[in-house]
Amino acid sequence: MNVHGRFEGPAELNVLGEPLSPCSSDPLTGFFRTGYCAAGPDNAAVHLVCIEATDEFLEYSASVGNDLSTPMPQFAFPGLVAGNRWCLVAQRWLQAHQAGKAPRVFLRSTNQAVLGLVPLDVLKAYALDLN
Secondary structure, eight states, X not given: OOTTSOOOGGGSBBTTSSBOOOOOBTTBOTXXXXXXXXXXXXXXXXXXXXXXXXXXXXXXXXXXXXXOSSOBGGGTBOOOOTTOEEEEEHHHHHHHHHTTOOOXXXXXXXXXXXXXXSOHHHHXXXXXXXX
16 A cells, blocks of 8 residues: 555566556546556455556447546546546456457557456557567
8 A cells, every 4th residue: 555545556467477568647537536546455446457548449439328527626637538548447457358449459568457357468469569
């Protein structure tokens, strides 16, 4: 725990079994707003997939009721634009994948807790950080 009592992500592992890398600090992402796609205590948080937003994905997401582009200052949310990295709810990523609209992902910043929902081979097909 940090001084704010929020869960820090590095104690968790990514889908490759390594320490979880940060996803984004600008905009600040993650359920706990630490920059990590952390599941937290008891795996309560589900914002587990570190994505790179695209215009196509943002349009799709808005079309299914999850507007990630519109700023919401009351939640300190600037709104996403193409190129932003963001911790996406695992079920939302899977929904986009099934619709053929899933954004690419950063495996080193994607929490291993997502593997209960999405197989690693599927995630690897979208990976931006595999050599």
